[in-house]
Amino acid sequence: MFRPLSSSRRLPLARQVHLGHLPHTRSPLVPTLSFFNSVTGSDEKIPTFRVLDGVGKPVDGAQLPEIDEAFARRLYENMQLLPTLDTVLYNVQRQGKISFHHGEEATVIGSAAALEPDDEVLGQYREMGVLLWRGFGIDSVFAQCFGNQDDTSGKGRQMPVHFGSPTHHFQTISSPLATQIPQAAGVGYALRRSPDRRSRSIAACYFGEGAASEGDFHAGLLLASTIPSPTLFIARNNGFAISTPSTEQYYGDGIASRGPGYGIDTVRVDGNDILAARRRTLEQGRAVLVEAMTYRVGHHSTSDDSFAYRQRSEVEDRKRIDNPLARFRLFLEAQGWWNAADEEELKARLKADVMKAFKHAESLTKPELGELFTDVYAGEEPWNITEQRKELTGLLKKYGETWEPWRTELARFKNKGQDLTQA
Amino acid sequence: MLATRRFKSLPLAPVIRRNSTAAGPPPPEGHSPTIATSQLLRSTKERALRTPGLVWNDDEPSNAIVSVGRECRKMNVYQSVRDALSIALTKNDNAVVFGEDIAFGGVFRCTMGLAEEFGRERVFNTPLTEQGIAGFAIGMALMGHTPIAEIQFADYIYPAFDQLVNEAAKIRYRSGGQFNVGGLTIRTPTMSVGHGGLYHSQSPEGFFMGASGLKVVIPRSPIQAKGLLLSAIRDPNPVIFMEPKILYRSAIEQVPIDDFELPLGRAETLVAGADLTLLTWGTPVYSCETALHMLADPPPALAPHVPESLRKAKVELIDLRSILPWDAEAITQSVSRTGRLVIVHEAGMTAGVGAEIAAEVQKRCFLRLAAPVKRVTGWDTPVALQFEKFYIPDAVRILDSIVETLSY
Numbered sequence: 001m002f003r004p005l006s007s008s009r010r011l012p013l014a015r016q017v018h019l020g021h022l023p024h025t026r027s028p029l030v031p032t033l034s035f036f037n038s039v040t041g042s043d044e045k046i047p048t049f050r051v052l053d054g055v056g057k058p059v060d061g062a063q064l065p066e067i068d069e070a071f072a073r074r075l076y077e078n079m080q081l082l083p084t085l086d087t088v089l090y091n092v093q094r095q096g097k098i099s100f101h102h103g104e105e106a107t108v109i110g111s112a113a114a115l116e117p118d119d120e121v122l123g124q125y126r127e128m129g130v131l132l133w134r135g136f137g138i139d140s141v142f143a144q145c146f147g148n149q150d151d152t153s154g155k156g157r158q159m160p161v162h163f164g165s166p167t168h169h170f171q172t173i174s175s176p177l178a179t180q181i182p183q184a185a186g187v188g189y190a191l192r193r194s195p196d197r198r199s200r201s202i203a204a205c206y207f208g209e210g211a212a213s214e215g216d217f218h219a220g221l222l223l224a225s226t227i228p229s230p231t232l233f234i235a236r237n238n239g240f241a242i243s244t245p246s247t248e249q250y251y252g253d254g255i256a257s258r259g260p261g262y263g264i265d266t267v268r269v270d271g272n273d274i275l276a277a278r279r280r281t282l283e284q285g286r287a288v289l290v291e292a293m294t295y296r297v298g299h300h301s302t303s304d305d306s307f308a309y310r311q312r313s314e315v316e317d318r319k320r321i322d323n324p325l326a327r328f329r330l331f332l333e334a335q336g337w338w339n340a341a342d343e344e345e346l347k348a349r350l351k352a353d354v355m356k357a358f359k360h361a362e363s364l365t366k367p368e369l370g371e372l373f374t375d376v377y378a379g380e381e382p383w384n385i386t387e388q389r390k391e392l393t394g395l396l397k398k399y400g401e402t403w404e405p406w407r408t409e410l411a412r413f414k415n416k417g418q419d420l421t422q423a
Numbered sequence: 424m425l426a427t428r429r430f431k432s433l434p435l436a437p438v439i440r441r442n443s444t445a446a447g448p449p450p451p452e453g454h455s456p457t458i459a460t461s462q463l464l465r466s467t468k469e470r471a472l473r474t475p476g477l478v479w480n481d482d483e484p485s486n487a488i489v490s491v492g493r494e495c496r497k498m499n500v501y502q503s504v505r506d507a508l509s510i511a512l513t514k515n516d517n518a519v520v521f522g523e524d525i526a527f528g529g530v531f532r533c534t535m536g537l538a539e540e541f542g543r544e545r546v547f548n549t550p551l552t553e554q555g556i557a558g559f560a561i562g563m564a565l566m567g568h569t570p571i572a573e574i575q576f577a578d579y580i581y582p583a584f585d586q587l588v589n590e591a592a593k594i595r596y597r598s599g600g601q602f603n604v605g606g607l608t609i610r611t612p613t614m615s616v617g618h619g620g621l622y623h624s625q626s627p628e629g630f631f632m633g634a635s636g637l638k639v640v641i642p643r644s645p646i647q648a649k650g651l652l653l654s655a656i657r658d659p660n661p662v663i664f665m666e667p668k669i670l671y672r673s674a675i676e677q678v679p680i681d682d683f684e685l686p687l688g689r690a691e692t693l694v695a696g697a698d699l700t701l702l703t704w705g706t707p708v709y710s711c712e713t714a715l716h717m718l719a720d721p722p723p724a725l726a727p728h729v730p731e732s733l734r735k736a737k738v739e740l741i742d743l744r745s746i747l748p749w750d751a752e753a754i755t756q757s758v759s760r761t762g763r764l765v766i767v768h769e770a771g772m773t774a775g776v777g778a779e780i781a782a783e784v785q786k787r788c789f790l791r792l793a794a795p796v797k798r799v800t801g802w803d804t805p806v807a808l809q810f811e812k813f814y815i816p817d818a819v820r821i822l823d824s825i826v827e828t829l830s831y
Binding site: 099147155156157158159162174175176177178210211213214215216244248249250366367369371372373376382384385388392395398399402403404405406409 | 523524526548549550551552553554555578579581582618619620621622623724725727728772773802803804805807808809810812813814819820823
């Protein structure tokens with residue numbers, strides 16, 4: 001007897017009548033036709049794990065990770081650095097001094113802190129926080145964003161916030177979306193095959209919920225599960241990609257629901273608490289998917305002291321905003337590890353540091369013009385690259401001194417193009 | 424709001440002066456034309472209505488040959504693309520428009536207001552998946568519908584490469600002509616804006632040139648964009664329509680508001696000449712115009728490099744428009760007269776479209792050639808952000824090549 005499908009009346013799969021199995025699968029045979037469209041076995045959405053509530057108090061039953069005052073303060077200082085940097089970069093972009101800027105998420109610091117410093121990171125372009133946590137430095141950030149002669153990430157070749165640093169185990173960023181996801185599976189597998197990294201390092205791959213729509217997401221998770229590798233996939237879900245809300249990116253239960261489809265251990269968390277997920281990745285040597293429900297800390301709301309809170313109403317405001325930065329600050333204060341004076345000192349110091357680095361970066365020239373032709377290949381340079389460098393050099397000798405638009409542009413390069421013309 | 428993965432905030436307005444010859448007031452280099460002042464753009468109604476090859480596509484065929492009295496409106500390229508899409512949606516109920524972020528108007532505003540006008544069933548956002556967009560469009564086209572899909576940047580078309588090259592291009596052939604995806608049109612913004620770097624400056628037309636079964640079209644102006652896009656949508660073959668993104672705002676013309684088409688597979692001679700053929704498409708059309716101006720009347724800084732004897736040279740400027748199939752007849756006819764050919768494109772030299780054209784021209788015009796075919800192209804490196812002014816071929820490089828080829 002068939003009943004019309006009603007999801008609320010659907011029997012949990014485990015309680016259905018058993019008729020044995022098909023020969024090649026452990027799927028139980030059942031006499032009732034039952035469609036399913038959930039990984040929780042019910043109408044419930046996948047739950048979200050959370051440690052701190054909206055005002056920074058540990059929620060009932062949650063176990064706080066063990067962190068001491070120094071570590072907590074360092075976390076908070078780095079979290080605050082991001083919006084400070086963001087504000088300056090945003091304004092610099094508006095002034096046309098750099099071509100592009102992406103907002104950052106302060107909570108990325110939490111995940112960075114949970115990783116070991118030499119876990120290999122494959123990011124999208126909101127993971128500057130990982131680099132800052134690892135000591136990349138504000139100067140290096142600005143050098144990359146300005147593409148100046150000190151840009152160690154890519155010699156001025158890439159758009160702003162496309163960082164990369166082998167020293168910091170941070171793979172080079174690419175604009176195309178999701179390409180890093182299958183690469184992360186390969187990085188994880190290589191780590192497993194490296195005697196000195198096996199059982200010690202993981203690959204950590206960040207991406208947004210929009211990128212999870214790309215084919216590379218599915219390919220990457222599939223490979224990481226069928227070819228087991230210690231790869232931690234961190235999907236940031238901030239509710240919208242570009243102008244398109246997440247309701248138009250997917251119809252299912254977020255990104256987390258896809259993990260079990262690939263046989264991948266999955267958890268949804270509030271913010272970026274991935275300590276347990278990292279441990280699981282490493283211990284099992286298998287991929288883990290974390291869907292981090294995040295919030296962007298907008299430039300405008302953090303550029304001033306509007307968050308200075310002394311009155312209860314403002315605390316209520318924050319609770320409404322449920323800003324992880326504010327929540328963590330409240331947590332620190334509750335521990336007696338932070339106060340308004342600390343906050344004031346920190347903000348002033350960060351602002352001064354950032355402005356100093358910005359001014360320095362702005363004063364530097366671009367890399368040498370000859371870098372236009374380097375790094376295409378390693379080893380012997382193909383003839384076409386060599387000839388094209390010569391062709392440009394010849395043109396510069398002919399027009400570079402007299403043709404004003406070229407002369408002006410050449411002056412912006414380190415050594416004004418003489419690395420080519422005087423060579 | 425900066426929540427764009429594909430840098431939709433890429434500001435276009437400040438980069439209109441892409442051409443280095445237009446940089447910096449007052450111009451020490453003289454008053455060479457820029458996109459904004461280009462004589463190639465048809466800024467009057469009379470010139471617009473005399474656009475060569477224009478065919479009206481009226482509901483009343485008897486009027487179709489009459490151009491007099493037709494209304495024109497000042498449009499830039501994104502407005503004329505929108506106009507073409509609106510006409511396609513109005514006249515063909517099977518036409519749909521979709522892609523990433525297109526419901527709010529698209530990164531370059533080409534679909535502004537279409538969702539409101541035609542409804543979300545016909546104009547809709549897709550998730551971020553280029554292979555999915557192309558495959559979905561192919562599926563609709565297989566059913567005889569008219570999908571007009573957008574890939575947000577040509578730099579991001581590669582995940583769709585398999586669907587386009589292995590599927591769209593080959594379906595008619597592999598099914599013995601039983602199936603086709605002729606209704607398919609893929610629009611995608613292409614070429615550089617001056618500060619796009621590796622992944623917002625590419626010109627990937629050459630990658631599709633070997634994919635017989637596809638057509639590839641690149642317009643240079645609002646009138647061209649509208650007429651060629653409507654032809655592409657109605658052509659019985661799948662078409663990749665690449666729109667030079669710097670021209671979206673900077674190229675402005677009077678555009679006829681009626682439905683009209685311009686022919687695919689046909690180049691257009693923009694300036695007639697007998698001494699050298701200068702062939703290009705898309706954005707560099709305007710750098711070529713500047714270079715011709717410099718050749719005839721070089722600013723003082725360039726004068727020493729432009730021999731007096733060459734300044735009266737008549738250079739024939741041709742806009743290729745269709746990359747695949749390309750108008751070999753028009754090009755070889757021109758080169759047979761001039762004996763000299765300079766090809767300009769933004770993509771790198773090796774295996775670029777210029778390579779194919781040069782090979783065919785030397786075969787067809789071997790005994791007529793007075794100089795080697797010259798290519799002025801991007802270098803064989805990725806497009807490096809801070810180096811773009813010396814990567815993209817500008818008017819001076821084009822001028823230098825013209826002088827060299829003329830004095831060979």
